[in-house]
Amino acid sequence: MEKEELKKAIYQLIEQSAGKKKYKQADVIKHFRQQGIPDADTKAAIRELIDAGDLIYTYFGGSYIELGEKRKGT
Amino acid sequence: MTKKYDTPLLDELEKGPFPSFVTEIKKAAAKSAMAADELGQLEKSFRDKVTYWKHGGIVGVRGYGGGVIGRYSQLADKFPGVAHFHTVRVNQTSGLFYTSETMKFFCDLWDKYGSGLTNFHGSTGDIILLGTVTENLEPLATVLSMNGFDLGGSGSAMRTPSCCVGPARCEWSMIDTLDITYDLTQEFQDELHRPQFPYKFKIKTVGCPVDCNASIARADLSIIGTWKGPIAIDQDKVKDYAKKGMNIQEEIVNMCPGKCITWDGNTLNINNADCLHCMHCITKLAGALKPTPPFGAVILIGAKAPFVIGATLSWVIVPFMELKPPYQELKDMIRNMWDWWNEYGKNRERIGELIIRRGMREFLEVCGLEPTPELVREPRNDPFWFWKEEDFEKKPWEEFLK
Numbered sequence A: 001m002e003k004e005e006l007k008k009a010i011y012q013l014i015e016q017s018a019g020k021k022k023y024k025q026a027d028v029i030k031h032f033r034q035q036g037i038p039d040a041d042t043k044a045a046i047r048e049l050i051d052a053g054d055l056i057y058t059y060f061g062g063s064y065i066e067l068g069e070k071r072k073g074t
Numbered sequence B: 001m002t003k004k005y006d007t008p009l010l011d012e013l014e015k016g017p018f019p020s021f022v023t024e025i026k027k028a029a030a031k032s033a034m035a036a037d038e039l040g041q042l043e044k045s046f047r048d049k050v051t052y053w054k055h056g057g058i059v060g061v062r063g064y065g066g067g068v069i070g071r072y073s074q075l076a077d078k079f080p081g082v083a084h085f086h087t088v089r090v091n092q093t094s095g096l097f098y099t100s101e102t103m104k105f106f107c108d109l110w111d112k113y114g115s116g117l118t119n120f121h122g123s124t125g126d127i128i129l130l131g132t133v134t135e136n137l138e139p140l141a142t143v144l145s146m147n148g149f150d151l152g153g154s155g156s157a158m159r160t161p162s163c164c165v166g167p168a169r170c171e172w173s174m175i176d177t178l179d180i181t182y183d184l185t186q187e188f189q190d191e192l193h194r195p196q197f198p199y200k201f202k203i204k205t206v207g208c209p210v211d212c213n214a215s216i217a218r219a220d221l222s223i224i225g226t227w228k229g230p231i232a233i234d235q236d237k238v239k240d241y242a243k244k245g246m247n248i249q250e251e252i253v254n255m256c257p258g259k260c261i262t263w264d265g266n267t268l269n270i271n272n273a274d275c276l277h278c279m280h281c282i283t284k285l286a287g288a289l290k291p292t293p294p295f296g297a298v299i300l301i302g303a304k305a306p307f308v309i310g311a312t313l314s315w316v317i318v319p320f321m322e323l324k325p326p327y328q329e330l331k332d333m334i335r336n337m338w339d340w341w342n343e344y345g346k347n348r349e350r351i352g353e354l355i356i357r358r359g360m361r362e363f364l365e366v367c368g369l370e371p372t373p374e375l376v377r378e379p380r381n382d383p384f385w386f387w388k389e390e391d392f393e394k395k396p397w398e399e400f401l402k
């Protein structure tokens, strides 16, 4: 999978699960591993999404990855 | 300044011979509305026996998953100054050395962006800057980084590594705790700022078993300096201690956990093969006894105060590791254990708990470590050895029958 495509897929995963399931970074990596994506690729893609502010780390008893809009909303 | 609130309960805490945080907050309140309202809310908390802080929330700096701990007041109408009261963790220097210029920088910084209240240092080791508002976080992080500082860790991340003062000021230090801490901090920037673990992970490094940073009780990974050579003895100095009134038999010989010291009133002898490297005799007879090289470190895993099974000290996994830059062996081992923990750890499960759940044997395999006698914590309970299919094929005794 191309990096941009992977980034989109990660964003969609988080977007679609918003309010239903919270993902930690390791959960996202495991999710895409099942589709044959190397862990390092997923990690690098998450990094770019975070740096761009599309996704953010949140904290609720543990650290999760959620949509970037959430920060603006609070 | 005029007093904003009456604080009879807090005032009690100014009595007595000890430094008082109340006195300090009052000083800060003279120029900070935030500190003043902090006092007001705290007095009310004391009176009502209720904490009025709201936990968590989503605050932070772009690209960072930690370093800021969001706090809001539930009584923002009453105490508007503390409507936001976020805590910022800043990565401390190794060994906590600062120039006065740096201290002034932090004081001015925090008068400008926060409540003026700081804590040098928090129990994590970080510089703690108490009380700021969400809007100030981005500019604050920028100013910090322009001045060579960075946020520390929080959340499910590697926490800011910390260490004892080590070789900078201490004669006992057998490893360069300052360099190791700095090096690991740089190496694991991603793990520090981008929370990616099941839970927190703390690394604390101390130069010797005196363990001035309490790493054995507080760190998921404790790195404790130790020695392999014999303990060097200056017999004249030992005799001096005896002459000055030390009861060597009582205070040294009887206290040795290895039961490896003898004293005939004239000569002190140590059977180094039985020494447990606790440092008791060496620190008591400072100047007379000295550890000798090779120097290195014991690596231990898994301490935590309130484990499900109760407080747990960390557990020896490597009895002796030479620690020379670039510390590759240590770094590789840490990465391997993190991979395993990320794979199997449940949410909020510390690595020590995972080891208890899945077994030390599996953990050792993951880290590429051989079981050694030093790992046995409870005799007859920790064999770490289970026969595998291929072991039945081997006939190791044949070697001895030759």
Ligand code: HEM
Residues within 6 Å of the ligand: B380
């Ligand atoms: C003079 C003869 C023997 C003496 C003095 C002796 C002594 C001991 C002692 C002191 C232990 C306890 C070790 C511990 O603390 O774990 C022990 C364990 C044991 N002994 Fe013996 N023993 C003798 C003969 C035998 C014989 C003939 C057998 C078997 C045919 C045997 C089988 C065992 C086993 C299976 C254990 C348990 C090992 C374990 O803890 O896993 N012993 N023996």
Ligand code: HEM
Residues within 6 Å of the ligand: none
């Ligand atoms: C059906 C036969 C047997 C059964 C079911 C049996 C079962 C057990 C069990 C459950 C233990 C405890 C293991 C542990 O605590 O880790 C044990 C220990 C032991 N058994 Fe047996 N056993 C049998 C026969 C024998 C025989 C025939 C001998 C000796 C000739 C023997 C010698 C021992 C010894 C020395 C121990 C060790 C005690 C210790 O750890 O202190 N057992 N056995």
Ligand code: SF4
Residues within 6 Å of the ligand: B164, B165, B166, B170, B171, B172, B173, B174, B206, B207, B208, B209, B210, B211, B212, B213
């Ligand atoms: S732990 Fe040991 S080396 Fe470090 S400061 Fe304390 S006594 Fe010195």
Ligand code: SF4
Residues within 6 Å of the ligand: B255, B256, B257, B258, B259, B260, B261, B270, B274, B275, B276, B277, B278, B279, B280, B281, B282
């Ligand atoms: S370091 Fe501890 S175990 Fe070793 S000889 Fe001294 S008191 Fe005994």
